[in-house]
Amino acid sequence: MKLRGLYAITDSQLLAGKFLAYVEAALEGGVTLLQYRDKSSDEARRLREAEALRNLCERYKTQLIINDDAELAARLGVGVHLGQTDGPLAPVRALLGHKAIVGATCHASLALAEQAASEGATYVAFGRFFNSNTKPGAPSANLELLEQAHLKLHIPMCAIGGITLDNAAPLVAHGVDLLAVVHGLFGADSTTEVTRRARAFNELLLIK
Ligand SMILES: Cc1ncc(COP(=O)(O)OP(=O)(O)O)c(N)n1
Numbered sequence: 001m002k003l004r005g006l007y008a009i010t011d012s013q014l015l016a017g018k019f020l021a022y023v024e025a026a027l028e029g030g031v032t033l034l035q036y037r038d039k040s041s042d043e044a045r046r047l048r049e050a051e052a053l054r055n056l057c058e059r060y061k062t063q064l065i066i067n068d069d070a071e072l073a074a075r076l077g078v079g080v081h082l083g084q085t086d087g088p089l090a091p092v093r094a095l096l097g098h099k100a101i102v103g104a105t106c107h108a109s110l111a112l113a114e115q116a117a118s119e120g121a122t123y124v125a126f127g128r129f130f131n132s133n134t135k136p137g138a139p140s141a142n143l144e145l146l147e148q149a150h151l152k153l154h155i156p157m158c159a160i161g162g163i164t165l166d167n168a169a170p171l172v173a174h175g176v177d178l179l180a181v182v183h184g185l186f187g188a189d190s191t192t193e194v195t196r197r198a199r200a201f202n203e204l205l206l207i208k
């Protein structure tokens, strides 16, 4: 089955004190992929939180993806997301096996996306499409790129960077399968609002 839907990404600062409650609220509204993104070097906390997320994801039949850390992903038996400076993709594909989800950041480059696909990426991520609170300095991408990529690629396309319910529709209209969101989902002021937003993103993607 083709990967399509809301791709929720955690943020340790934004979710401080409400981490599992907000993640569960998102899962309740429907999440296709959940990425654990923690840029700290606190290995023990990372393992603890990732295990807690894996348990939650099992309950909601959501796929867990670990950002950056293929060894942690292998230890937990889940997927991984790699950026351009996170090491080569092919050995990670070999480590995790052919069924694992391995995503690749491709910024605004179709060439990087074609290379990632040839090395075994499950999906490619383009961005950032809008101003991002989480990663303001990320290189920017545009809708024209999506049009070209949609014609050339045979794996799901993910869009990231400043995505909200108000600006996501053109991305979907240009062939995006996965909407990757931090603030536009978890920047809500209640769990009820997180669930509502998750449901609304799924409606945009025509997913029930
Ligand atoms: C779905 C998705 N797309 C892009 C990124 C960014 O990855 P990267 O460039 O490695 O930057 P960091 O997230 O590691 O700071 C992502 N994490 N997820």
Ligand SMILES: Cc1nc(C(=O)O)sc1CCOP(=O)(O)O
Pocket: 105, 107, 126, 127, 128, 129, 131, 132, 133, 134, 135, 138, 139, 160, 161, 162, 163, 180, 181, 182, 183, 184
């Ligand atoms: C982690 C990340 N990577 C990006 C890229 O363009 O590669 S943008 C980004 C942050 C996404 O968070 P928000 O939805 O809050 O903008």
Ligand SMILES: [Mg+2]
Pocket: 067, 068, 081, 082, 083, 086
């Ligand atoms: Mg990375």
